[in-house]
Amino acid sequence: MSPRRLGLIAGGGEVPGNVADAAVAAGMEVFVLAFEETTDPALLARFPHRFIRFDKVGGTLEALKANDCDSVCMVGKVARPDFSKLRPDMAGIGLLPKVLAAARKGDDALLQVLVDFFDKKGFRVMGAHEIAGDVLAGAGPMGRVAPGEQDLADIEKGMAVVDALGALDVGQGAVVRDGLVLAVEAAEGTDRMLERCGGLGEGAGGVLVKLTKPGQDHRVDLPTIGVETVARAAAAGLNGIAVEAGAAMVIDRVATLARADAEGLFITGVARAGRT
Amino acid sequence: MSPRRLGLIAGGGEVPGNVADAAVAAGMEVFVLAFEETTDPALLARFPHRFIRFDKVGGTLEALKANDCDSVCMVGKVARPDFSKLRPDMAGIGLLPKVLAAARKGDDALLQVLVDFFDKKGFRVMGAHEIAGDVLAGAGPMGRVAPGEQDLADIEKGMAVVDALGALDVGQGAVVRDGLVLAVEAAEGTDRMLERCGGLGEGAGGVLVKLTKPGQDHRVDLPTIGVETVARAAAAGLNGIAVEAGAAMVIDRVATLARADAEGLFITGVARAGRT
Helix, strand or coil: CCCCEEEEEECECCHHHHHHHHHHHCCCEEEEEECCCCCCHHHHHHCCEEECCCCCHHHHHHHHHHCCCCEEEEECECCCCCHHHCCCCHHHHHHHHHHHHHHCCCHHHHHHHHHHHHHHCCCEECCHHHHCHHHECCCEECCCCCCCHHHHHHHHHHHHHHHHHHHCCCCCEEEEECCEEEEECCCCCHHHHHHHHCCCCCCCCCEEEECCCCCCCCCCCCCEECHHHHHHHHHCCCCEEEEECCCCEECCHHHHHHHHHHHCCEEEEECCCCCC | CCCCEEEEEECECCHHHHHHHHHHHCCCEEEEEECCCCCCHHHHHHCCEEECCCCCHHHHHHHHHHCCCCEEEEECECCCCCHHHCCCCHHHHHHHHHHHHHHCCCHHHHHHHHHHHHHHCCCEECCHHHHCHHHECCCEECCCCCCCHHHHHHHHHHHHHHHHHHHCCCCCEEEEECCEEEEECCCCCHHHHHHHHCCCCCCCCCEEEECCCCCCCCCCCCCEECHHHHHHHHHCCCCEEEEECCCCEECCHHHHHHHHHHHCCEEEEECCCCCC
């Protein structure tokens, strides 16, 4: 049975809005669980919602049940909470030891605890790509520009770097130019990583590579690019962007590819060894 | 026989000056090969010198021979050249294919080509630590502050990250706070990495970890910290700095440790598994 009412745990950025629209288009109702100063106000204006906090786990479950949600989807950027300042409710206290242990391993481990928790409570945990399937990157060049020989070598190097980092649950992105790793993404995110590439190294060219972490649950935190990513990649002088085919999200695809074409950048989907 | 006249290939920062002083104290004469707009003018004022360019390999050898150097030491930061703009001399043309191939692998591979080249030409290639031995980090806390339990866990995670990156010849540093990797160093260098940590994550604490790359020739590009590193680590809210014992350089040691003590930061030397 397909889910009837989706509890959208919505972080920042435009992805939650895209997923909400796709859910509605697929015949679902949407109830938004939002974060203060994070979730897009436009989304809150369009859907019934309630603000939640990381530590009020019982309150969150109650809100999901009271609003008749049978599934949840976590999507959009959320800042890590300051664990020293949490004042959890009873359910939160029960989950806290697991959360703290996972938090020391990385973001991916932390999100997995939440996925498992909702799973156990009987909710169907859905990935954004299950709802808005057309946002996933295809294989090969998606716009009019294709990567050149040096770009392909840079993509390969970037994939090795992101794989090594991802295995340690660090980040999902890296920038490589002419074999030199200009930047590696950790907690700062892709936009800030691209910002600092402008002044690094000599010459232009290079690629941004974004992949999921090895073993990552694809229901949370898929690598994402959009118009803004393309604009920043262009400002950094890059030749293009390589994302994991079937696993990275290209939001606002038409506008994103149009911007890439206009900037002369490629966006290409790559498959990793050992995955299809 | 100990070297008589050292050709100091001097990049930016204060390390070349420290090495020059240590060489003089050890009874060596110093001739500086300098880079335009990179090498410290104070160093140039104190020692005979000549400006060199990456592509003028023959000219560099000539300068070393004309000035009777029997050894060379490469130390200090140098920006990667824009390989598309090089106009090499004859010796440079001979070396170029190797340099280009190595450059695609990373900085470490690139420097190794230069080490091997000077080696073959009969120069003794010396590491900064062989000349200024007292700059190397010891094992354990070097100042008055020692790392706590969470710091030790963060150091361990940081070491795993830097090891994984170093194996790909990416960088030598990372910042970890409460298990979360805040930042990973690539081409931007330690100072800029620390700068961006201030605004990342919640709360304070965390460690900067700096290690050599696995398999790195210790005669070039040793990880280095100094007063500036401590100041930036403090500004980022970190608890301390962990460097590879016997392989990382603590420049201006007295002032650096004093600053760390004053800021309440630890500086500790760590040994990696498989190394002593």
